[in-house]
Amino acid sequence: MSIFSTGLPLDKYTKVVPVFVTINNEYAPYAAAAIHSLFQHSDKKRYYRVIILHDGLSFVNRLRFRSLVTKNCAIQFKKITNSLWLRAVVSYVSKRKGMGDFFSKAVYFYRFFVPLLFPLYEKAVYIDSDTILRGDVGKLFDMELDENLVLAMPDPKVSGIPEFKEYVENALKVPASEYVNDGVMLMNLKKMRKEKYLSQMVEMMKKFDADLVAPDQDYLNVIGRGAIGYIGPEWNAEPTAEYDEGTMLVHFNLFNKPWHYKNVPGEKIFWNAARGTGFYGDLKRQQQAFDESKQKSDKEKVGALIEKAGMLAKRGKVLIKKIEK
Numbered sequence: 001m002s003i004f005s006t007g008l009p010l011d012k013y014t015k016v017v018p019v020f021v022t023i024n025n026e027y028a029p030y031a032a033a034a035i036h037s038l039f040q041h042s043d044k045k046r047y048y049r050v051i052i053l054h055d056g057l058s059f060v061n062r063l064r065f066r067s068l069v070t071k072n073c074a075i076q077f078k079k080i081t082n083s084l085w086l087r088a089v090v091s092y093v094s095k096r097k098g099m100g101d102f103f104s105k106a107v108y109f110y111r112f113f114v115p116l117l118f119p120l121y122e123k124a125v126y127i128d129s130d131t132i133l134r135g136d137v138g139k140l141f142d143m144e145l146d147e148n149l150v151l152a153m154p155d156p157k158v159s160g161i162p163e164f165k166e167y168v169e170n171a172l173k174v175p176a177s178e179y180v181n182d183g184v185m186l187m188n189l190k191k192m193r194k195e196k197y198l199s200q201m202v203e204m205m206k207k208f209d210a211d212l213v214a215p216d217q218d219y220l221n222v223i224g225r226g227a228i229g230y231i232g233p234e235w236n237a238e239p240t241a242e243y244d245e246g247t248m249l250v251h252f253n254l255f256n257k258p259w260h261y262k263n264v265p266g267e268k269i270f271w272n273a274a275r276g277t278g279f280y281g282d283l284k285r286q287q288q289a290f291d292e293s294k295q296k297s298d299k300e301k302v303g304a305l306i307e308k309a310g311m312l313a314k315r316g317k318v319l320i321k322k323i324e325k
């Protein structure tokens, strides 16, 4: 089965909404729920292409993703293969296997490979695999970027958790109110190519070799400072039991993943989206297997991350700076 078997015309000739998701086999089950929800809320008069950037997806997982495609929604896979960029990123993250650092994976950086890998597109939506759509993602795609590098939402975990707030203000020199979450973005690919975003990021990785709290996101906020536009909380909403009519996207960021825990906020929309994907059984088994010891280590990891942020904030050293040309 090819991507064309869906009847989706070539993007070159049609206005398609490109949406990028970056995953490995571990993230595949909940990414499928995200993509399923995106397709369910698509505008039937438009075309959508979800492009999955990955580091080697199993054949079975690919088949399960492919079973989600519809008449107006296609899925494409793109394996991130060896390149100088990838090698630099892998070398950077492989040195970051410290305590509480669950962002130490190259896959978090794949979103910033999009501008170079997809010269066909001038802009694109990026969503994390731990999100669920409640509205048409095409409306995010339609927003005006103006001169901004990305549109994203100020991170509620940063304004809400004092250690994170102090960390971004002291170690990154970014005001907490300006610091965005990079889990949902409209990316200005044209501008990112022009400003050589990836090369700037890699240069900073080499120069500062800094042990950060949320590396991919920290780089974005430092490099993009002053050129980031904002989207409303309806596009990156925290999970709750009830949603406003206008809530478009829910983000299960950091804690209380419904595929791990029972009785957590927002679990209903997650399981509704997961149903009808080939991963439903896997997800249920994953939740079942998430026993007390796994819950304990999950909470410790989150605690360690907050502690690390607090420690770096107190130290007061500026960890990364934009390299001016």
Ligand SMILES: [Mn+2]
Pocket: 128, 129, 130, 183, 251, 252, 253, 254
């Ligand atoms: Mn996320």
